[in-house]
Amino acid sequence: xxxxxxxxxxxxxxxxxxxxxxxxxxxxxxxxxxxxxxxxxxxxxxxxxxxxxxxxxxxxxxxxxxxxxxxxxxxxxxxxxxxxxxxxxxxxxxxxxxxx
Amino acid sequence: xxxxxxxxxxxxxxxxxxxxxxxxxxxxxxxxxxxxxxxxxxxxxxxxxxxxxxxxxxxxxxxxxxxxxxxxxxxxxxxxxxxxxxxxxxxxxxxxxxxxxxxxxxxxxxxxxxxxxxxxxxxxxxxxxxxxxxxxxxxxxxxxxxxxxxxxxxxxxxxxxxxxxxxxxxxxxxxxxxxxxxxxxxxxxxxxxxxxxxxxxxxxxxxxxxxxxxxxxxxxxxxxxxxxxxxxxxxxxxxxxxxxxxxxxxxxxxxxxxxxxxxxxxxxxxxxxxxxxxxxxxxxxxxxxxxxxxxxxxxxxxxxxxxxxxxxxxxxxxxxxxxxxxxxxxxxxxxxxxxxxxxxxxxxxxxxxxxxxxxxxxxxxxxxxxxxxxxxxxxxxxxxxxxxxxxxxxxxxxxxxxxxxxxxxxxxxxxxxxxxxxxxxxxxxxxxxxxxxxxxxxxxxxxxxxxxxxxxxxxxxxxxxxxxxxxxxxxxxxxxxxxxx
Numbered sequence: 001x002x003x004x005x006x007x008x009x010x011x012x013x014x015x016x017x018x019x020x021x022x023x024x025x026x027x028x029x030x031x032x033x034x035x036x037x038x039x040x041x042x043x044x045x046x047x048x049x050x051x052x053x054x055x056x057x058x059x060x061x062x063x064x065x066x067x068x069x070x071x072x073x074x075x076x077x078x079x080x081x082x083x084x085x086x087x088x089x090x091x092x093x094x095x096x097x098x099x100x
Numbered sequence: 101x102x103x104x105x106x107x108x109x110x111x112x113x114x115x116x117x118x119x120x121x122x123x124x125x126x127x128x129x130x131x132x133x134x135x136x137x138x139x140x141x142x143x144x145x146x147x148x149x150x151x152x153x154x155x156x157x158x159x160x161x162x163x164x165x166x167x168x169x170x171x172x173x174x175x176x177x178x179x180x181x182x183x184x185x186x187x188x189x190x191x192x193x194x195x196x197x198x199x200x201x202x203x204x205x206x207x208x209x210x211x212x213x214x215x216x217x218x219x220x221x222x223x224x225x226x227x228x229x230x231x232x233x234x235x236x237x238x239x240x241x242x243x244x245x246x247x248x249x250x251x252x253x254x255x256x257x258x259x260x261x262x263x264x265x266x267x268x269x270x271x272x273x274x275x276x277x278x279x280x281x282x283x284x285x286x287x288x289x290x291x292x293x294x295x296x297x298x299x300x301x302x303x304x305x306x307x308x309x310x311x312x313x314x315x316x317x318x319x320x321x322x323x324x325x326x327x328x329x330x331x332x333x334x335x336x337x338x339x340x341x342x343x344x345x346x347x348x349x350x351x352x353x354x355x356x357x358x359x360x361x362x363x364x365x366x367x368x369x370x371x372x373x374x375x376x377x378x379x380x381x382x383x384x385x386x387x388x389x390x391x392x393x394x395x396x397x398x399x400x401x402x403x404x405x406x407x408x409x410x411x412x413x414x415x416x417x418x419x420x421x422x423x424x425x426x427x428x429x430x431x432x433x434x435x436x437x438x439x440x441x442x443x444x445x446x447x448x449x450x451x452x453x454x455x456x457x458x459x460x461x462x463x464x465x466x467x468x469x470x471x472x473x474x475x476x477x478x479x480x481x482x483x484x485x486x487x488x489x490x491x492x493x494x495x496x497x498x499x500x501x502x503x504x505x506x507x508x509x510x511x512x513x514x515x516x517x518x519x520x521x522x523x524x525x526x527x528x529x530x531x532x533x534x535x536x537x538x539x540x541x542x543x544x545x546x547x548x549x550x551x552x553x554x555x556x557x558x559x560x561x562x563x564x565x566x567x568x569x570x571x572x573x574x575x576x577x578x579x580x581x582x583x584x585x
Contacts (some may be wrong), residue, residue: 008459015417015462016424017455018443027459028141033518034460038406041476044483052485054308055534056559057295058338065337083362085431088391094428 194449214316276527283552356390361495402509417461
């Protein structure tokens with residue numbers, strides 16, 4: 001299924017990317033070419049095949065992946081906001097969400 | 101002092117005997133980094149921090165303390181692994197000023213074992229690329245021919261080791277990002293089994309594929325580094341509890357009787373004739389060492405790239421949603437609403453390849469397309485993994501080329517993303533199946549560019565993989581280094 005510029009604009013909206021008109025054009029062409037390569041997958045019969053979401057990383061018993069639910073120190077408010085572009089009194093400040 | 105010829109063992113012995121000071125070794129590395137700045141291998145050089153650590157190590161040695169296993173090892177770290185207080189950019193404008201409040205587990209373990217980190221290396225933005233041309237901090241050049249790419253995405257790490265700016269380096273490998281640049285730069289690079297090394301503190305790209313691994317000048321050094329950083333980490337639930345053991349101990353054993361699988365699918369159309377000849381000659385050497393060469397089949401190889409570029413981009417689109425201008429990094433100015441702030445920040449903060457992959461991944465996960473793309477890719481991934489399990493009932497390791505060609509020219513593939521993706525064809529399958537893979541140099545092309553052979557092993561069977569690689573390395577005796585630097 002060929003991808004249209006309208007599709008690209010919709011995906012950009014979903015992905016919160018404000019594309020320039022040039023990017024919208026070039027992505028339409030490039031994504032179209034990548035997707036047509038991907039269509040190749042339809043050659044394979046995957047009836048009754050289970051999807052693989054991750055690799056097995058250890059013993060079959062997955063219990064090792066859990067740790068005790070104990071309280072331990074976290075980053076703390078000061079460090080947590082230290083890298084923020086616009087911190088204010090220990091909070092993240094953002095543009096207005098409601099009204100205005 | 102020529103770092104590219106120094107092994108971990110040599111440095112260890114010289115430090116122990118007192119004929120070498122860590123601070124002098126570190127100084128030599130920093131001087132070389134400065135002299136070779138034109139290669140653009142580093143985004144951040146941590147000179148003061150490195151010299152402080154070297155002095156501390158010298159004092160400990162003078163005080164008669166036992167040397168830790170990686171004492172004085174000059175290490176470079178790909179700039180997508182966090183180090184407390186050291187700027188970490190992931191090669192992206194969106195993290196131009198990020199100073200992490202914690203340190204990646206792999207890095208922490210290596211530093212605790214005495215390694216000295218001289219800096220953070222350049223990479224394709226968020227590790228997305230095969231040439232290290234996608235960095236917001238400029239392209240990296242191949243030391244063997246500075247008009248060519250070093251491979252990617254861990255290009256800076258490969259170059260740092262290849263050009264003697266560091267004795268070893270850390271990279272990350274989601275679809276070949278350690279092995280392919282190792283091949284193009286003539287060094288050894290290992291992608292361990294998925295789960296072998298903790299990813300805590302690795303900036304996420306494709307979480308079901310990402311794995312941290314080392315670059316070094318020899319398989320022995322790779323084994324020493326893996327010994328230190330492998331193993332369960334409570335901070336990464338995907339890190340494995342499988343026994344680590346000692347990867348160095350068995351390196352000297354013979355490969356007599358080892359079954360080496362050669363999959364025809366990796367030697368077909370698109371493979372450069374010189375690369376093929378060099379890799380086949382290396383396989384022949386394994387046979388001369390007593391290994392049995394067996395034809396195996398990995399029939400779904402040609403479907404690996406489409407599977408990868410759906411799964412990796414879907415995971416990336418989700419992982420990169422966190423870069424929204426709120427908690428860290430770059431924020432676009434003068435955006436009246438929150439939504440505009442998000443989308444303009446991401447528009448200005450991300451480069452073209454990252455946007456392209458976010459777009460593709462978002463599409464693959466969006467309503468109406470999920471089953472046709474992402475779901476289908478996950479099913480084919482199951483079949484690819486099954487192919488590997490079947491092949492590994494017939495053989496113990498698999499030998500293939502690492503990259504279809506030696507290093508290509510800077511700019512050669514930047515206008516054609518699909519062609520760039522196809523350069524990962526031999527490395528991507530190991531990430532999809534989760535198996536370990538190592539690349540080591542096996543020769544030079546007629547134009548003097550390194551060629552690498554890839555060996556793949558069973559899940560968590562790095563011991564056998566490294567033994568085969570070490571024995572082959574000794575038989576090949578590759579000793580060339582880049583000239584004219």
